[in-house]
Amino acid sequence: MDHDPATPTFADALPPDFGRFLDGAFDLHAHGQPDLSASTMNRGPDIGVARLAHAYGMRGWVLKSHLWPTMDRAALVQRDLGDTPFDVLGSITLNPQVGGISPTAVGWAADHGAQVVFMPTWGASADVERWGYISRLLERQTATFAEYARAHAISALDARGALRPEVADTIAVCAERGLLLGTGHLSLDESHAVVELCRRLDVPVMLTHPLHFTDDPSQLHAFTRLGAYVELSSAPLINPESHHSVRDFADAIREIGPEHVVLSSDVFSRWVPPIPESLRTLAEQLHYLGCTPDELRRMLVVNPHALLRREVPEPRGAGAVQAQVAVQGSEAAA
Template sequence: METETPVDDPALTPSFEDALPPDFGRFLEGAIDLHVHGQPDLAERAQNRGDDAAVARLARAYGIRGWVLKSHLWPTMDRARSVQQSLGDTDFRVIGSITLNPQVGGVDPTIVEWAADHGAGVVFMPTWGARADVDRWGYISMLLERQTPNFRDWAESHAITVARDGELTPAAEDAVRAAISRDMLVATGHLGLEESLAVARLCQQLGRPAMITHPLHFTDDPGELRVFTDLGGILEFSSAPLINPESHHRVRDVAEAIRLLGPEHVVLSSDVFSRWVPPEPESLRSFTEQLHYLGFTADELRTMLVVNPHRLLGLPVPGAA
């Protein structure tokens, strides 16, 4: 008598990779994703994707070499260490970060130094806590308000400004100096245009480029973003705004910006954490495949995915002479 094979037979359970093209990682070998949100991010009940370690293993299968774990609420150094340990003996690197929003103390050099002492590799300037973001009530603020009834009043009263009349506040200048002195990458978060320029200007003076986050929020004319590249800034374009139903940006907007500015001034990242997106490595793969379809070469993609992220983190570039 013929018996049925159990439906939970591992041999019949496909993996995510089974549904992908055989060379699905062709542009991601050696990449570092500088903007990865863990699970949970904004709230434990907001289950956006699977376990951090499981998704990191998936990323490794794509050829990705490392992540920077970011959170809008809490430092990620302990999480990064835990995920790293769970991966065992692997060359995949998980890097922690801190975002200087009000609930962790805001923009303060001592907080930056403490984060460095606990292994943070990246400092993000305020995101939802930035006065510029509060004034426009950005996407993260909208989500936080839905889950935290007192959030709007709290955010309004705690919003952070890091520059006035084009000059960084003393606390912001000291925080950037502290980060650079500890070999940390400084990213602009959700600061306004003039604030971001002030951060980029100081980073240039200190000999390290700033990473300019979400640069298309500043202008509809990507040519105007040359003010950042003139200061040595590296522009981060992520897949998240191209998938978010609240966004008006398309991948062709990003492609136009990269062509004007040059891949040597750009990094690509995922930055996704919503239920409507694939896991981070697949989001990044899809993003890069679309850019390739729009004419970017494998070498140009490698510059934005491998070379520039390693250089921003002060790491040796794989395969470089």
């Protein structure tokens, strides 16, 4: 059935080459629905957003949750996508309610298909100390959260500043199982110790949210020299409580080099656009501020695939992306 022009689609509001920077992109930090609570419907279901992301030209994403492992949910979304060439990967975030930093939990997660492990987020001592955005949301949601978080706050280092044994053992499991590790909301000192061991064990590692803990991107050279990739996500730029701007990101990219950066979404609040549109907006703004198309492809496509140790896909081209949206618009109208 032909698309009825009286029935608008999301693509009707976009420029004709809207997919120019997302062709082949892989989002390593995509929050599902629900994340914190099923009663907080921030956007549509995972399968619908995944189809939209594919329409933008994206190749896949890592489904993340602050509360529960996502492997089984990722498998269901992947099944429902059928033959659509879009990969949905599962992950586990090592917050207190799943046992914290635990090699056993990571091994079980891998048995269920997890391909990415995130160190603690709201459960990290450094995040409890700063009482970040997620903690404030969970405090509103659950009356006992503040007491629970403070009682179970997780540090990756012992009193001497060395990695705790369970952290080293967890990283060793990541090495054995071929898993990507994200540093979560650990402090920069904790993250540096984690990254050092990841280098020794050949574990791909992504420094997550580093600008939460420093306004000086030159400090991040210590991580990139060890082979870590630095993640910059669109969520802090959209959050009304954030002090960051896209110029901060552009400055950080210029300081450490796009060859060391991955761009992700990390969005799930009610005020954000859909995941692919959030990424598209970030890419377009960075392009406006001087990032070249090749640099954006490096950060959105090449580097995420390198972290996942996957082959970089060939570009589909803007025409194919637009055609995909037109087809999906017709199906929706039907």
